[in-house]
Amino acid sequence: MDFINALINGLSLGGTYAMIAIGYTMVYGIAKMLNFAHGDIIMVGGYAMYVTLLLVGQPIVALIAAIVFCVILGVCVERFAYKPLRGASPLAVLITAIGVSSLLQSLAQIAFGSAPKMLMAVQISGTVTLGSIHIAYYTILTLALTVVIMVAMTLFVKYSKPGRAMVAVSEDRDAARLMGINTNAIIAITFAIGSALAAVAGYCMLIKSPTLTNTLGAMPGIKAFTAAVIGGIGSIPGAMLGGIVLGVIEAISLSIPGLAPFTDAVEFGILIIILLVKPAGLLGKARREKV
Amino acid sequence: MNDTQFVASDGRESVLRTEHLRIQFGGLRAVDDVNLEIKKGELYGLIGPNGAGKTTVFNLLTGVYKPTSGKIFLCGKDITGKAPAEINRLGIARTFQNIRLFNNLTVIENVMVGLSNSISCNIAQSIFRLPRHKKSEKEFYERALELLKVFQLDEYKDYLAANLPYGKQRKLEIARAMATNPTLLLLDEPAAGMNPNETQELMDDITFVRKNFGMTILLIEHDMRLVSGICENLTVLNFGTELAKGETAKVLSDPAVVKAYLGE
Amino acid sequence: MNRIAAFFKKPFIRRYANYLVIGAAALIFGLLSVTGALSMSNQFLLEQISIAVLLAVSLSMVVGFLGELSLGHAGFMCVGAYLGGKIASLLVSAMGVGESNFLVLILSLLIGGAVAALFGFIIGLPALRLRGDYLAIVTLAFGEIVRSVLMNLPSELFGGTLGLKTPRFTRQYLFIIALVLVLACLAVTQNLIRSKHGRAIISIKDNEIAARAMGIDVTKYKLFVFTISSFFAGVAGVLYSYTQSTVQSATFDYNYSIEILVMVVLGGMGSINGSMIAAALITFLNVKLQSVLKGDMAVLKDVIYALILILIVIYKNAPGLSAFREKYNFKTLTAKLFKKKETVSKNGDTVPVVQEEAKDE
Numbered sequence: 037m038d039f040i041n042a043l044i045n046g047l048s049l050g051g052t053y054a055m056i057a058i059g060y061t062m063v064y065g066i067a068k069m070l071n072f073a074h075g076d077i078i079m080v081g082g083y084a085m086y087v088t089l090l091l092v093g094q095p096i097v098a099l100i101a102a103i104v105f106c107v108i109l110g111v112c113v114e115r116f117a118y119k120p121l122r123g124a125s126p127l128a129v130l131i132t133a134i135g136v137s138s139l140l141q142s143l144a145q146i147a148f149g150s151a152p153k154m155l156m157a158v159q160i161s162g163t164v165t166l167g168s169i170h171i172a173y174y175t176i177l178t179l180a181l182t183v184v185i186m187v188a189m190t191l192f193v194k195y196s197k198p199g200r201a202m203v204a205v206s207e208d209r210d211a212a213r214l215m216g217i218n219t220n221a222i223i224a225i226t227f228a229i230g231s232a233l234a235a236v237a238g239y240c241m242l243i244k245s246p247t248l249t250n251t252l253g254a255m256p257g258i259k260a261f262t263a264a265v266i267g268g269i270g271s272i273p274g275a276m277l278g279g280i281v282l283g284v285i286e287a288i289s290l291s292i293p294g295l296a297p298f299t300d301a302v303e304f305g306i307l308i309i310i311l312l313v314k315p316a317g318l319l320g321k322a323r324r325e326k327v
Numbered sequence: 328m329n330d331t332q333f334v335a336s337d338g339r340e341s342v343l344r345t346e347h348l349r350i351q352f353g354g355l356r357a358v359d360d361v362n363l364e365i366k367k368g369e370l371y372g373l374i375g376p377n378g379a380g381k382t383t384v385f386n387l388l389t390g391v392y393k394p395t396s397g398k399i400f401l402c403g404k405d406i407t408g409k410a411p412a413e414i415n416r417l418g419i420a421r422t423f424q425n426i427r428l429f430n431n432l433t434v435i436e437n438v439m440v441g442l443s444n445s446i447s448c449n450i451a452q453s454i455f456r457l458p459r460h461k462k463s464e465k466e467f468y469e470r471a472l473e474l475l476k477v478f479q480l481d482e483y484k485d486y487l488a489a490n491l492p493y494g495k496q497r498k499l500e501i502a503r504a505m506a507t508n509p510t511l512l513l514l515d516e517p518a519a520g521m522n523p524n525e526t527q528e529l530m531d532d533i534t535f536v537r538k539n540f541g542m543t544i545l546l547i548e549h550d551m552r553l554v555s556g557i558c559e560n561l562t563v564l565n566f567g568t569e570l571a572k573g574e575t576a577k578v579l580s581d582p583a584v585v586k587a588y589l590g591e
Numbered sequence: 592m593n594r595i596a597a598f599f600k601k602p603f604i605r606r607y608a609n610y611l612v613i614g615a616a617a618l619i620f621g622l623l624s625v626t627g628a629l630s631m632s633n634q635f636l637l638e639q640i641s642i643a644v645l646l647a648v649s650l651s652m653v654v655g656f657l658g659e660l661s662l663g664h665a666g667f668m669c670v671g672a673y674l675g676g677k678i679a680s681l682l683v684s685a686m687g688v689g690e691s692n693f694l695v696l697i698l699s700l701l702i703g704g705a706v707a708a709l710f711g712f713i714i715g716l717p718a719l720r721l722r723g724d725y726l727a728i729v730t731l732a733f734g735e736i737v738r739s740v741l742m743n744l745p746s747e748l749f750g751g752t753l754g755l756k757t758p759r760f761t762r763q764y765l766f767i768i769a770l771v772l773v774l775a776c777l778a779v780t781q782n783l784i785r786s787k788h789g790r791a792i793i794s795i796k797d798n799e800i801a802a803r804a805m806g807i808d809v810t811k812y813k814l815f816v817f818t819i820s821s822f823f824a825g826v827a828g829v830l831y832s833y834t835q836s837t838v839q840s841a842t843f844d845y846n847y848s849i850e851i852l853v854m855v856v857l858g859g860m861g862s863i864n865g866s867m868i869a870a871a872l873i874t875f876l877n878v879k880l881q882s883v884l885k886g887d888m889a890v891l892k893d894v895i896y897a898l899i900l901i902l903i904v905i906y907k908n909a910p911g912l913s914a915f916r917e918k919y920n921f922k923t924l925t926a927k928l929f930k931k932k933e934t935v936s937k938n939g940d941t942v943p944v945v946q947e948e949a950k951d952e
């Protein structure tokens with residue numbers, strides 16, 4: 037039964053990773069850049085929730101405020117830090133993103149201090165017990181949110197006009213521009229959606245454990261990136277699959293006593309192996325450079 | 328090594344030979360059943376409309392892509408499936424359609440990179456500044472300068488490659504390729520983006536390289552004037568397959584070729 | 592003014608200026624230290640600067656010259672610190688010598704460096720198959736794996752979560768040894784870069800496909816650069832372990848790797864001297880600001896570093912700023928300062944301005 041518990045925990049953890057990974061993967065597919073600061077958007081969303089809770093006290097209002105704030109932040113970061121570098125080397129863009137990540141983390145520490153903030157109002161406790169299986173309410177909520185987001189994202193990409201434009205831009209940016217697609221607008225929308233999902237992911241993390249620090253998003257960000265790479269970066273279904281796979285691996289590894297301390301090593305080890313065996317990830321397409 | 332493959336049908340020495348060369352990307356046969364035969368000292372043209380698979384042939388010959396099937400022989404030696412660096416060492420050098428110079432190196436250093444395999448000096452000798460290092464660096468410099476002089480680039484030797492005018496960049500690419508001491512030189516649209524003066528200068532250069540170094544050259548070209556002016560034999564590619572091949576004048580008057588080029 | 596400028600233009604001085612500066616520093620501060628005129632805190636500062644310079648120069652080989660992004664440099668340092676520290680403490684007790692035994696130091700430096708180099712070789716293998724940003728993530732993952740494994744191994748091996756107790760070398764002398772190691776690292780790096788191998792390495796960064804087409808053995812050079820770079824990171828790690836009584840794996844998290852990266856980027860990727868100056872400057876500020884900026888304000892410097900990093904990268908790389916760059920850059924500004932109508936070509940010779948011609952398509 038421990039295994040089933042671990043599996044359910046893994047699914048909800050994986051759902052959170054998937055939400056973050058979708059942001060990574062969309063930005064990579066469309067702007068061809070690795071937005072290293074994506075994880076820190078989660079943390080900023082957390083502080084937005086914290087401030088809103090102080091003012092209003094309503095978790096739902098706080099979540100909405102966090103989403104709005106993250107969307108604005110994500111779009112601004114893209115506009116001021118990444119847009120000037122469009123067409124520059126990927127290395128330059130990546131280093132800038134690292135700088136943005138570091139900037140957000142240190143600004144948050146200056147603004148809110150290094151002592152953790154407890155968002156008790158957001159936390160959801162209590163469990164449902166089915167025989168020997170215990171499922172926490174936050175797990176159920178996270179799973180529900182994950183399913184809703186996955187379905188919504190799939191429909192959005194398939195049927196909406198901006199969604200299809202996104203696919204077009206990720207296939208061939210120049211061709212898309214020639215077809216009259218405003219690539220700058222599409223890239224901004226991509227950052228907006230990714231940041232909104234990051235805010236939701238942050239909410240899912242805080243309902244489980246309400247401790248908020250300025251590094252809240254760092255490790256989950258890296259893990260979600262790992263998930264995106266495992267799934268095949270650039271592919272939204274890949275990000276979902278990768279997120280779930282990684283979450284389940286993490287939960288199972290944590291449930292095995294001897295292995296638990298080495299969980300990070302296990303996850304990153306799997307990343308390295310997957311990249312070596314299948315460099316484009318599970319669902320990714322191999323791209324060859326034009327010579 | 329099979330001697331029969333080393334000698335072409337008319338008895339001249341064969342430098343490059345491909346047999347049923349094919350590569351498939353997904354469902355697309357980018358190159359299908361291409362059989363080239365290039366003889367020593369020849370200037371051979373590979374022409375065709377956009378997307379005909381010309382550059383893909385180059386990428387197959389230089390090992391950037393591995394052929395799905397077919398064989399490539401260089402001077403009778405099977406080089407199919409070998410890595411690009413290995414193929415270069417065996418004697419094929421190339422230039423690129425979209426110029427690929429080493430922009431953070433100077434003009435002379437670009438040529439020195441091309442000379443890397445002809446002048447020996449291992450890593451330890453360089454790190455510990457053993458006498459071999461100093462000797463080899465002198466040799467590098469002198470030989471590179473000599474080549475630059477041949478291509479009239481010596482006055483630009485200390486420029487960063489990126490700062491060269493466009494036409495000179497194309498020239499430098501040829502000089503760099505020649506530095507690897509090839510038996511076969513592949514030129515990928517060397518006249519692309521050049522004005523008539525530069526094109527004329529380039530044609531002279533190519534003829535010069537051929538005469539002076541006795542070089543065998545395979546040339547991809549769009550510019551018909553250039554092709555008809557200097558190539559002896561041609562292969563015309565269309566949709567990855569051979570549309571026509573043979574003597575330049577004959578091929579260019581072939582109705583099928585004219586249709587592929589001009590008529591829709 | 593002009594005579595000073597002329598002195599610095601002498602070829603010998605130009606070529607060996609960096610060696611001379613470091614050598615002079617080692618000599619002067621060494622003498623001060625031996626005579627007891629150098630304070631403990633300055634000895635510490637010099638140790639930390641030397642370690643940072645070693646890290647920055649070795650990382651610049653990978654990032655600046657080979658053009659691959661490594662986010663795991665602290666991981667290699669971590670390997671060096673743990674292995675070197677462990678071997679040093681084993682040797683100290685086995686040989687029954689004092690903690691400041693020179694032979695033990697040298698042995699542990701070599702072994703720590705060699706094991707880090709081995710890891711560098713292993714991490715270099717994926718570098719052969721993976722494109723830039725993927726490789727960056729592999730190196731990051733490596734750093735995290737090393738850290739988490741070393742921390743969670745049984746405490747008899749590497750001290751577990753409490754950290755590894757390591758011998759400490761007399762502070763009075765350690766920085767002199769560290770500066771000598773900096774000289775060695777500089778010599779290796781500079782001699783490597785200024786040779787046919789350096790040209791090959793830069794050619795890989797500039798255009799890997801063209802480099803292969805020119806017969807360059809990309810595999811060999813990538814592996815070599817990763818290996819030698821990790822060796823010096825490992826050496827820096829061993830030195831670090833000698834400056835601390837306990838080594839904590841938490842020190843070597845990816846933020847530390849990023850800090851080293853910042854030094855290399857600020858130094859102007861591909862400039863060894865720039866990396867050294869940036870490393871020395873940042874470490875100096877870090878140490879000095881530590882006492883000024885208290886508590887949460889300590890991160891103020893991170894804010895500044897991050898902003899500088901972003902602005903420099905945008906300035907140097909933004910396609911839209913190329914005209915701005917041509918007008919305002921280090922060379923034109925210094926040229927203005929010395930009122931010279933010459934631009935400096937890459938290897939330092941002055942050449943007349945002919946850029947008008949170069950700009951025509």
